[in-house]
Amino acid sequence: MHHLAERILKGEVRATARAMRLVDDRMPDATTVLKDLFPHTGKAWVLGVTGNPGSGKSTLCDRLIEHFRKQNKRVGVIAVDPSSPYSGGAILGDRIRMTRHATDDGVFIRSVATRGHLGGLSRSARDLVRILDAHGSDVVIVETVGVGQDELEITRTAHTTLVVMAPGLGDDVQAIKAGLMECADAFAVNKADREGADATVRDLQLMIALGSETMIAAGKQRGHAVHSEQDGTVENASRSRTMWTPPIVKCVALRGEGIAELVTELEKHHAWVTTTEEGRARRHARLAEELRETLREALIDAATENLGPAIDEAVRAVEDKTRDPYSATEDLVAKFRSTK
Numbered sequence: 001m002h003h004l005a006e007r008i009l010k011g012e013v014r015a016t017a018r019a020m021r022l023v024d025d026r027m028p029d030a031t032t033v034l035k036d037l038f039p040h041t042g043k044a045w046v047l048g049v050t051g052n053p054g055s056g057k058s059t060l061c062d063r064l065i066e067h068f069r070k071q072n073k074r075v076g077v078i079a080v081d082p083s084s085p086y087s088g089g090a091i092l093g094d095r096i097r098m099t100r101h102a103t104d105d106g107v108f109i110r111s112v113a114t115r116g117h118l119g120g121l122s123r124s125a126r127d128l129v130r131i132l133d134a135h136g137s138d139v140v141i142v143e144t145v146g147v148g149q150d151e152l153e154i155t156r157t158a159h160t161t162l163v164v165m166a167p168g169l170g171d172d173v174q175a176i177k178a179g180l181m182e183c184a185d186a187f188a189v190n191k192a193d194r195e196g197a198d199a200t201v202r203d204l205q206l207m208i209a210l211g212s213e214t215m216i217a218a219g220k221q222r223g224h225a226v227h228s229e230q231d232g233t234v235e236n237a238s239r240s241r242t243m244w245t246p247p248i249v250k251c252v253a254l255r256g257e258g259i260a261e262l263v264t265e266l267e268k269h270h271a272w273v274t275t276t277e278e279g280r281a282r283r284h285a286r287l288a289e290e291l292r293e294t295l296r297e298a299l300i301d302a303a304t305e306n307l308g309p310a311i312d313e314a315v316r317a318v319e320d321k322t323r324d325p326y327s328a329t330e331d332l333v334a335k336f337r338s339t340k
Ligand SMILES: Nc1nc2c(ncn2[C@@H]2O[C@H](COP(=O)(O)OP(=O)(O)O)[C@@H](O)[C@H]2O)c(=O)[nH]1
Pocket: 051, 052, 053, 054, 055, 056, 057, 058, 059, 060, 093, 190, 191, 192, 193, 194, 251, 252, 253, 254, 255
């Protein structure tokens, strides 16, 4: 076993931080460590927290950490932020807001910049989650801004995804991005000390009700509710029983209000994901996705290595119009196959 993996499994903070840097830099050693760690992962509850900037995600995460620490749970946090870690922007803000946990060795907080992740941000996030899981975290919180596709994809690393909304932020339910709606397993309407929180709750309720009506009618499956595989043969009534309906919880993260209720709802979802057939199917689908993604990358690497000059030649041939790009690709695939 890699020495870092051994030390991570003992819960050594420095080894954990070191392995995370290897993942960031996509060093070959990172893969070795991840291979050794994988059999020891799967114990942590991965909780995604997303939403628009300023909705109060970091403040809420801080409260969640506090809550879990009172239950003596070890908490890992991955804060994915769009700004560079050195710009003094949001990451610095997040660090400050979470610092009261910085001296607690039951909490491990890691900020991740969104730029410069070879192989994609969601892959890096998934690997970092696994390291924290093996390190002994009972809960791993992944905070991401719910804007770009990359960020939304990260929520697929989580067992449970919480979408944080706040009134008066232009966070009207009509404006909420479809992607954000689809990844939500629960909603927190934060800043309930402000006007408009009840209206946001009502709008969300309506949207969820309409959403599930549409889903039942169409017999479609959505990101947060994977139905039985015998689609079409299951009665609508039984379908709606097995479906997950995202709860909505009002809170004031700033004052720690509503946090216990929120955690209760999140835990219900965790139980749903871990005990139902729908939850199992969802985990299976995500692993299949991951494997396809890593396979695609590995195949491209292998093909590039084997065909290097042939690819350059093909590009020139297409440029000279002596070959079309479709046939050129077919030629390359045939050539790659014959080298195996
Ligand atoms: N009034 C009010 N302000 C809050 C609440 N929660 C967070 N804030 C403030 O909202 C701003 C953005 O919070 P932050 O946690 O950084 O949001 P993030 O960008 O989603 O991570 C900060 O100034 C917080 O103090 C709340 O419950 N009520």
